[in-house]
Amino acid sequence: MGKEERKVTKVSQEEIARQYQFIDEIKELNYQKEMKTEKKKHYYLATFGCQMNEHDSEKLAGMLNEMGYVEGTIMEESDLIIYNTCCVRENAELKVYGHLGTMKQIKNKNPDLIIAVCGCMMQQPQVVEHIRKVYRHVDLIFGTHNLYKFPELLFNAISSDKAVVEIMDTIGLIAEDVPVERKDGVKAWVTVMYGCNNFCSYCIVPYVRGRERSRKLDKVVNEVALLGQKGIKEITLLGQNVNSYGKDLGDDITFAKLLTELNKVEGIERIRFMTSHPKDLSDELIYAMRDLDKLCEHLHLPFQSGSTRILKEMNRKYSKEDYLKLVEKVKRTIPGISLTTDIIVGFPGETEEDFEETLDLLEKVRFDQAYTFLYSKRTGTPAAKNVEQITEEVKKERFQRLLEVQNRISNEINRNFINKKFEVLVEGKSKNNDKIYTGRTRENKIVNFEGNDQMIGKLVMVNVDTIKTWSLEGILA
Numbered sequence: 099m100g101k102e103e104r105k106v107t108k109v110s111q112e113e114i115a116r117q118y119q120f121i122d123e124i125k126e127l128n129y130q131k132e133m134k135t136e137k138k139k140h141y142y143l144a145t146f147g148c149q150m151n152e153h154d155s156e157k158l159a160g161m162l163n164e165m166g167y168v169e170g171t172i173m174e175e176s177d178l179i180i181y182n183t184c185c186v187r188e189n190a191e192l193k194v195y196g197h198l199g200t201m202k203q204i205k206n207k208n209p210d211l212i213i214a215v216c217g218c219m220m221q222q223p224q225v226v227e228h229i230r231k232v233y234r235h236v237d238l239i240f241g242t243h244n245l246y247k248f249p250e251l252l253f254n255a256i257s258s259d260k261a262v263v264e265i266m267d268t269i270g271l272i273a274e275d276v277p278v279e280r281k282d283g284v285k286a287w288v289t290v291m292y293g294c295n296n297f298c299s300y301c302i303v304p305y306v307r308g309r310e311r312s313r314k315l316d317k318v319v320n321e322v323a324l325l326g327q328k329g330i331k332e333i334t335l336l337g338q339n340v341n342s343y344g345k346d347l348g349d350d351i352t353f354a355k356l357l358t359e360l361n362k363v364e365g366i367e368r369i370r371f372m373t374s375h376p377k378d379l380s381d382e383l384i385y386a387m388r389d390l391d392k393l394c395e396h397l398h399l400p401f402q403s404g405s406t407r408i409l410k411e412m413n414r415k416y417s418k419e420d421y422l423k424l425v426e427k428v429k430r431t432i433p434g435i436s437l438t439t440d441i442i443v444g445f446p447g448e449t450e451e452d453f454e455e456t457l458d459l460l461e462k463v464r465f466d467q468a469y470t471f472l473y474s475k476r477t478g479t480p481a482a483k484n485v486e487q488i489t490e491e492v493k494k495e496r497f498q499r500l501l502e503v504q505n506r507i508s509n510e511i512n513r514n515f516i517n518k519k520f521e522v523l524v525e526g527k528s529k530n531n532d533k534i535y536t537g538r539t540r541e542n543k544i545v546n547f548e549g550n551d552q553m554i555g556k557l558v559m560v561n562v563d564t565i566k567t568w569s570l571e572g573i574l575a
Contacts, residue, residue: 109246109273120249121164121277127256128166139177140170146194147184149336149372150307151217153287154245155182158216160277161248174204178212178252183219185302187474191219198233205235212255214238216245220265221306224477230261241265242307246273274317284525284555285332286325290318290356294338296375298402299413299480300445300473303338312343315351319359326365331555332523333360335371341378354386361390367557368523368540372398373440376424377415388432395432396542399425400440404459405452408445412481418459425463436466436541443500444473444493446484453496460503466511466541467568468504472497505567512543512565519575520545522560524553544569 128139141162145155158180159169170176181197184190198215205211213236219225220241229236238255240248243266255262272292280286293308294301322333335356337343344351353371360369369392376399387393403409406417416424428435441456460468472493475482520539528534528546535549537558546569547560564571 107271109271111275114246114273114275117161117246117249118164120253121161124165124249124253124256132166138168139166140175141167141178141180142170142173142176143180143182144197145182146190147182147186147218149287149334150289150338151182151184153289153336154217154242156278156280156287157245157276158182158248159279163279164277165249165252174207177210178214179204180214180216183215183217185217185219185222185225185306185476187471188476189474191225194219195233198229198236201233202235212237212252214240214252214255216240216242216248218242218302218306221267222302222478223265226263226265230263234261237261239263239265243267243271246271246276272311272313274313280330282525283329284523285334286330287336288318288321288325288333289313289336290340290353290371291337291343295342296339296415297413299411300442300476302476302479305478307338310339310342310346312345312347312351314347315344315356315359318356319363322360322363322366326363329365329555331366331557332368332370333366335360335369337371337373339373339375339378340371341374341380341383352380352382354380354382357383357386357390357393361392366392369393370396370542374399376401376421379424379428381427384428384431387435394540394542395434396436396438396540397428398438398440399428401459401463402440402442403445403448403452404456405448406455408448408452408455411447411484412442412445418455422459422462434541436543437463438467438542439463439465439469441468441470441500442473443470443497444488446473446481446488447486448473448488453500457500457503460500460507464507464511465504466543467508468500470497470500470504509565509567512567512570515543515562515570516565517561517563519559519561520572521557522547523557524549524555526554539570546571547573549574 132138143155145151173179181194183194201213215236220239226239238251240251244264251262251264291310291312293310294304295310297304340353343353343356401421402412404418522537522539522545524535524537528536533548534546536546538544545560559575560572561575562570562572
């Protein structure tokens with residue numbers, strides 16, 4: 099990778115100010131429309147994928163609110179429909195195509211409707227070309243690197259009879275001061291870095307999100323400080339590999355040093371982060387997790403496969419033994435820490451013996467929870483060219499066996515929480531029962547209990563009396 103590729107460019111304040119001019123232009127158009135129809139313009143925003151995509155959608159929503167749009171819940175009654183897409187797995191892409199197909203009838207009934215598609219899928223040239231040919235009713239297509247230009251692109255789409263397509267392949271851009279609409283008044287996501295340099299052989303992320311680039315430490319601290327002033331109690335720091343934070347900044351900036359600064363921010367009660375790559379989990383970071391009082395006792399540490407042979411094929415740069423030693427160090431340094439992970443089942447060439455190694459690692463580490471995925475072939479990645487693709491039947495059979503093992507382990511771990519008191523940050527009401535409130539322990543365990551609205555956003559003590567595989571239940575202590 100050349101120096102030109104590693105260079106990080108901050109989007110200028112002049113460019114951000116220019117986007118605010120387009121926000122004002124659209125706001126005026128919407129106001130004029132509202133005066134005639136006595137109705138505000140509504141947008142419908144659908145998000146696919148990870149927390150990074152969710153946070154990108156918060157930025158889109160922030161810009162739309164500034165433009166005078168109101169979020170709607172009924173797609174057919176919206177003036178603007180946006181799909182923020184993911185391309186990590188094939189199913190996510192197929193869902194997007196399915197939704198776009200149904201949009202044609204809605205567009206026919208409402209020719210003024212603007213349909214926009216953005217996100218990771220759009221960073222793949224073949225996808226953009228397919229949408230342009232097959233889904234001609236789509237008005238706006240843009241990618242991950244030019245999300246900050248959404249106001250300008252939307253204005254152009256509104257003003258034109260032709261589809262507006264702009265995909266940037268610049269991998270070093272960082273845009274600050276973009277409006278963000280956070281619906282959750284208790285928790286917030288904060289991006290600390292973008293992109294990835296690891297090039298795992300199954301993963302499309304480095305190709306669509308670009309190379310690693312860290313936000314300036316003071317920018318992150320200032321954003322978190324503002325969140326603390328607004329009443330946010332918990333932040334989750336986001337990055338494809340947060341452990342690499344600061345490597346491109348110089349001045350010995352590390353992720354642990356960023357955490358140390360954030361631990362001083364007033365108003366913030368808890369700090370979480372994801373995702374960590376095992377090869378970059380430093381002793382400095384482990385000690386920070388032990389010593390910083392606001393840093394929660396939870397670590398998400400994907401291992402993907404328990405087979406050293408498969409890990410090499412995946413280009414993960416560690417062995418099964420390396421991973422087990424790392425986990426042993428983490429558990430020894432931070433007793434009682436909760437561990438979660440990601441696992442891929444059915445990677446090309448995975449034998450029954452390889453899969454048994456994965457089950458063995460599960461038993462040895464005993465994760466609180468595992469996010470398990472069937473391998474999904476991604477065009478453009480080295481693994482997609484592997485001729486030893488595993489059949490869907492074998493994948494699903496192994497997947498089921500893995501779930502059975504992990505569910506048993508999760509249930510056994512949760513039994514240790516019975517008749518013990520835990521500090522819970524109350525997030526809100528349960529979706530299934532208005533009398534039941536839900537929150538999380540520092541170990542990231544979901545706890546349901548009877549409460550009231552005054553508790554939302556506060557830390558309360560809950561005595562756990564019932565366990566389930568994925569959650570706990572209790573009463574206020």
